[in-house]
Amino acid sequence: MKLLLKKIIDTPGISALIILILILLAFQIYTGGLFFNPYNIELILTIWPELGIVVIGVVILMIAREFDLSVGSTFALSPMLMQYLFAHTPLNPWSTIFLGLAAAALVGLVNGMLTIYKRIPSFIVTLGMLFIVRSIVVALVTRHDKADEFPMDFFIYDFGLIRASFIWFIGITLILGYVLHRTNFGNWIYATGGQTEAAQNMGIPVNKVKIGCFMLCSVLSGFAGIIQSFRAGGFVLPNLGTGMELEVIAAAVVGGTALFGGYGSVLGALVGALLIRTIDNGFIMSRVPIEYFRTALGLMIIGAVLVNTDLQRWAQGIRAGNNSDKKDT
Amino acid sequence: MSSISKNNNNSSVIMEGKNLNKWYKGIHALKNVSFELGEKEVVGLVGDNGAGKSTLIKILSGAHRQDEGQIFFQGNEVSLSSPRDSMNLGIETIYQYTALVPQMSIARNIFIGREPVLFRLGPIAYIDYKKMGIEALEALRNVGFELRSPDTPIDELSGGERQGVTIARAMYFKTKVMILDEPTNHLSIKETNKVLGWVEDLKHQGITAIFITHNLHHVYPIADKLIVLSRGEKIADIKKEDTSIEELTNLIV
Numbered sequence: 262m263k264l265l266l267k268k269i270i271d272t273p274g275i276s277a278l279i280i281l282i283l284i285l286l287a288f289q290i291y292t293g294g295l296f297f298n299p300y301n302i303e304l305i306l307t308i309w310p311e312l313g314i315v316v317i318g319v320v321i322l323m324i325a326r327e328f329d330l331s332v333g334s335t336f337a338l339s340p341m342l343m344q345y346l347f348a349h350t351p352l353n354p355w356s357t358i359f360l361g362l363a364a365a366a367l368v369g370l371v372n373g374m375l376t377i378y379k380r381i382p383s384f385i386v387t388l389g390m391l392f393i394v395r396s397i398v399v400a401l402v403t404r405h406d407k408a409d410e411f412p413m414d415f416f417i418y419d420f421g422l423i424r425a426s427f428i429w430f431i432g433i434t435l436i437l438g439y440v441l442h443r444t445n446f447g448n449w450i451y452a453t454g455g456q457t458e459a460a461q462n463m464g465i466p467v468n469k470v471k472i473g474c475f476m477l478c479s480v481l482s483g484f485a486g487i488i489q490s491f492r493a494g495g496f497v498l499p500n501l502g503t504g505m506e507l508e509v510i511a512a513a514v515v516g517g518t519a520l521f522g523g524y525g526s527v528l529g530a531l532v533g534a535l536l537i538r539t540i541d542n543g544f545i546m547s548r549v550p551i552e553y554f555r556t557a558l559g560l561m562i563i564g565a566v567l568v569n570t571d572l573q574r575w576a577q578g579i580r581a582g583n584n585s586d587k588k589d590t
Numbered sequence: 591m592s593s594i595s596k597n598n599n600n601s602s603v604i605m606e607g608k609n610l611n612k613w614y615k616g617i618h619a620l621k622n623v624s625f626e627l628g629e630k631e632v633v634g635l636v637g638d639n640g641a642g643k644s645t646l647i648k649i650l651s652g653a654h655r656q657d658e659g660q661i662f663f664q665g666n667e668v669s670l671s672s673p674r675d676s677m678n679l680g681i682e683t684i685y686q687y688t689a690l691v692p693q694m695s696i697a698r699n700i701f702i703g704r705e706p707v708l709f710r711l712g713p714i715a716y717i718d719y720k721k722m723g724i725e726a727l728e729a730l731r732n733v734g735f736e737l738r739s740p741d742t743p744i745d746e747l748s749g750g751e752r753q754g755v756t757i758a759r760a761m762y763f764k765t766k767v768m769i770l771d772e773p774t775n776h777l778s779i780k781e782t783n784k785v786l787g788w789v790e791d792l793k794h795q796g797i798t799a800i801f802i803t804h805n806l807h808h809v810y811p812i813a814d815k816l817i818v819l820s821r822g823e824k825i826a827d828i829k830k831e832d833t834s835i836e837e838l839t840n841l842i843v
């Protein structure tokens with residue numbers, strides 16, 4: 262029984278899930294039952310994937326022990342380049358979507374190469390890229406009135422309660438969840454982030470693994486940006502996604518991802534993203550001033566880390582206790 | 591080519607280094623070192639700080655390349671340009687601090703980079719977890735290492751238990767030459783004895799072991815032969831019967 266408890270606590274993201282449920286209940290009570298109305302649930306299910314897809318990428322990268330602060334800029338780059346190419350070249354919409362994502366992959370490649378081969382900490386490299394990519398986004402600002410020629414339904418079709426983006430989100434979650442937790446590549450990501458030298462000594466191509474994670478993270482950001490731009494009717498504002506990097510790291514941390522690599526889960530990413538989006542929305546519903554939202558967010562980030570470390574210590578205590586029991590008998 | 595020569599100890603040579611040299615930015619870290627490793631032999635590699643022990647084993651494990659010299663494995667010259675090359679030949683290296691990933695389970699650690707596969711989609715392979723758990727347990731039992739579940743994360747194990755996992759891993763993958771870098775450093779006396787017992791058992795399983803240490807008292811009782819390095823040079827290569835701890839201590843200092 263205690264071991265089962267330990268196993269549950271040991272799963273990254275579980276404590277965030279518990280906090281999420283408590284917060285949802287609190288909002289429901291506080292708003293006098295208004296929180297769980299169909300309109301609000303629909304709204305949350307619309308905005309959750311757009312953040313969640315980015316958080317999954319960042320969590321996987323953090324498990325590999327690297328950061329990406331440029332996700333907000335990449336989030337804008339893909340849709341902006343897509344619109345730019347569509348307006349200024351004869352390319353069809355699908356090709357421009359593809360090239361938008363390819364540009365995101367290139368950003369990830371540059372992030373990875375500079376981090377690994379020039380040995381600049383990814384925190385710095387991607388901080389630089391945050392500004393560089395944003396300036397490219399601004400330079401590409403495009404206006405045209407043919408936005409409805411894009412296959413938007415494919416990404417955001419409104420089914421009622423959910424949109425197509427939610428199905429994409431589930432698909433991405435399942436695939437990356439399997440890759441991370443059930444395949445050799447996932448095992449290598451954890452090993453690379455947990456103890457790079459050990460992974461290298463066991464013959465794992467740690468540089469390729471990390472660069473792969475950087476590229477994945479960027480492509481997911483660009484993809485989420487395209488979804489959000491379609492939901493906005495195909496228009497891309499030059500400030501799309503600004504400040505997102507902080508929200509994303511907040512979600513990752515709240516979801517139990519370690520800052521020093523080797524620990525985290527896709528479940529944690531999902532819950533972390535949902536938690537950020539829910540309290541955001543819950544506070545608006547409760548007509549609480551925005552400052553309180555920021556306070557709550559700040560407390561939650563610090564609280565989540567405290568709770569996670571405490572729970573883990575406690576879990577280790579259970580383990581140690583059990584162990585000494587065995588030795589005594 | 592160099593042959594599988596019989597040496598006077600009537601055990602055949604499994605691995606051989608010839609005139610190995612290595613420079614690090616002007617430092618001559620390994621000077622013309624040659625050696626032979628017999629089958630089922632425990633070789634103590636000793637020497638003061640900076641003597642070149644780690645440099646030598648990094649070359650044998652494929653982590654670094656020699657600048658000059660040749661390496662022979664089972665009579666054939668080999669080129670070891672990555673840890674994978676060495677592992678594929680059956681040369682497994684256990685680094686003191688960087689052999690295991692602390693956050694990962696025992697089972698996952700045993701199979702890092704060699705995961706049992708259920709099916710494959712391009713380069714990505716779905717891990718056979720059931721097999722991994724069963725085989726991990728089996729691997730641990732083979733070294734007489736009765737542990738808790740193979741799902742236990744490494745950072746919950748003691749230093750000696752960690753060495754046990756690395757040895758179990760090397761045995762499971764049918765290693766022929768096992769290189770242990772200071773495996774008894776920072777271990778309690780009890781745990782040191784346990785690790786020494788495992789290394790001695792390797793011999794009975796047909797495995798050659800290179801045991802690197804600062805502490806002659808650890809390696810002497812279980813060694814068949816001792817190689818002493820000093821400032822990059824091999825200054826002794828001697829069977830245990832022909833020497834004593836006192837003599838070796840004087841050589842090293």
Ligand SMILES: Nc1ncnc2c1ncn2[C@@H]1O[C@H](COP(=O)(O)OP(=O)(O)OP(=O)(O)O)[C@@H](O)[C@H]1O
Binds near residue numbers: 614645646
């Ligand atoms: N990567 C490196 N770059 C530059 N010099 C190095 C490097 N690795 C080792 N050296 C130098 O090579 C020499 C041999 O070092 P090595 O690590 O092989 O010694 P060692 O016998 O393992 O010592 P210790 O007992 O302290 O582990 C030393 O002078 C060391 O400073």
Ligand SMILES: [Mg+2]
Binds near residue numbers: 643644645
């Ligand atoms: Mg050394």
